[in-house]
Amino acid sequence: MAGMLILLGVAGGAQAQKTEAKTPVATVNGEVITRGELDAQLKKVDPTFGRLPEAQRKQQQQIVLNALIDAMLLRQYLEKNTPPVDEKQINNQMAALAAQLRQQGRSLNDFCREMNRNEAQIRADIAAMHRWYAYAEKHVTEQDLQRCYQENKDLFDQVRVRVSEIVLRVPTQAEPSERELARKRLQELREKIVANQITFEEAAKQFSQSPTQEQGGDLDWLPHLKGGLLPLPDDILDLAFKMQPGQISDVLNSEFGLYLIKVTQRDPGHPSEYERVKPEVRDLYVEEMKMAILGQMRKTAEIKVFLQ
Secondary structure: OHHHHHHHOOHHHHHHHHHHHOOEEEEEOOEEEEHHHHHHHHHHHOOOHHHOOHHHHHHHHHHHHHHHHHHHHHHHHHHHHOOOOOHHHHHHHHHHHHHHHHHOOOOHHHHHHHHOOOHHHHHHHHHHHHHHHHHHHHHOOHHHHHHHHHHOHHHHOOOEEEEEEEEEOOOOOOOHHHHHHHHHHHHHHHHHHHOOOOOHHHHHHHHOOOOOHHHOOEEEEEEOOOOOOOOOOHHHHHHHOOOOOOOEOOOEEEOOEEEEEEEEEEEOOOOOOHHHHHHHHHHHHHHHHHHHHHHHHHHHOOEEEOOO
């Protein structure tokens, strides 16, 4: 992206782009995440990012920045709690990456430029990946996996619900009176929906402060996948799987705002067998383990965000 802008602009514009790319958008225990890294990841996650409405762009920026912060926190944790990776492993992985890129008609320099990272940073990413695999291998037991399977039976049975939402955003630093006012507004809206004075979908289009507003709040089909990986907070997602089609929740509180949800459809899936889905169970448990580590790291880390 930066290369294209240089070709299209004058020298002064190119220099400004380079300078902006190095601008910090966050620091994690003193380590910098740059604007260039954030922009590169945004482009990778959503090529249409630049055409999104401003509110959605800001939300997407925050989601991607949080992911970059988590990646840095995990790498810092692994550097403190796991042995160094053999340089031969990193060299082999770098060679494999270069070979894959050549097949695509690209070079390692192209890849670094696209990701706005230098070769040393790519090597550090690969080392962190190897460290994580080794760490997970030592900390996963059969008992852990069986417990994870039972606790997430809906997921492995492929049970799904289709959910719609109405969201009123309330800043975390808002006064209690502001949150209470939003709660009353949402409660009044719920009463009108239940009384058939307005449909849930119409209410979402008129009042919701979520990217799903134009779709009448429709989040489409959701699996019972927790850990902050879906557009609903975990506790609200848990509630959705206890609801029946057509049911509307009470006003729900979360750090992201106040919610009403409606389950519109339910897919019962089909029974799973532990041994057959064990690889997927392991993947989920390892992801949950990672989220637990990140939760602890965030409690003690010094994280500064400069994103406007």
